[in-house]
Amino acid sequence: SVIMAMKKVLTLVFVREPGRILLGMKKRGFGQGRWNGFGGKVEKGESITDGAKRELLEECGVTAKSLNEVGLINFEFVGDPVILEVHVFDTWDYMNSPVETEEMRPQWYGEKEVPFGEMWPDDEYWFPHMLNGKKFEAYYKFEGMDKILDSWIKEKTEQ
Numbered sequence: 001s002v003i004m005a006m007k008k009v010l011t012l013v014f015v016r017e018p019g020r021i022l023l024g025m026k027k028r029g030f031g032q033g034r035w036n037g038f039g040g041k042v043e044k045g046e047s048i049t050d051g052a053k054r055e056l057l058e059e060c061g062v063t064a065k066s067l068n069e070v071g072l073i074n075f076e077f078v079g080d081p082v083i084l085e086v087h088v089f090d091t092w093d094y095m096n097s098p099v100e101t102e103e104m105r106p107q108w109y110g111e112k113e114v115p116f117g118e119m120w121p122d123d124e125y126w127f128p129h130m131l132n133g134k135k136f137e138a139y140y141k142f143e144g145m146d147k148i149l150d151s152w153i154k155e156k157t158e159q
């Protein structure tokens with residue numbers, strides 16, 4: 001019989017200003033020591049968008065009034081049957097300045113100064129699509145936390 005695919009749904013939110021993007025330094029847990037967007041698991045009974053807004057608020061105190069779908073990324077790790085399905089959003093319409101929490105230290109970066117050397121290795125593949133306002137789907141197969149064995153990326157024309 002076909003083994004049930006195992007998926008874990010996660011979110012990632014990037015707060016935007018013209019020419020700048022907000023990143024957070026992950027202070028513990030999964031992805032610790034890397035700059036990333038804000039996000040995490042979607043709880044049972046919660047929509048993906050509500051989960052994204054909740055994690056953004058919990059991790060840096062910012063309330064998104066609206067979110068734009070930016071992309072959908074599937075991540076696989078060699079030897080791990082669980083596929084991570086990451087829904088990527090950005091927001092230009094939010095309340096409150098970001099504050100540091102136990103999880104994340106927020107910092108604004110110029111779009112041309114994104115610190116890819118201190119981020120997940122997939123980011124330099126798909127950030128240009130996000131920064132150019134193009135929706136995308138992508139897939140990355142990791143071996144450990146630093147090596148990408150396979151990948152693909154495609155732009156989505158609006159439905």
Ligand SMILES: Cc1cc(-c2ccco2)c2oc(N)nc2c1
Nearest residue numbers: 010011012036039075086120123
């Ligand atoms: C394997 C992986 C996971 C995540 C992630 C965790 C929570 C939300 O996304 C990533 O985020 C980025 N930028 N690369 C990532 C790779």
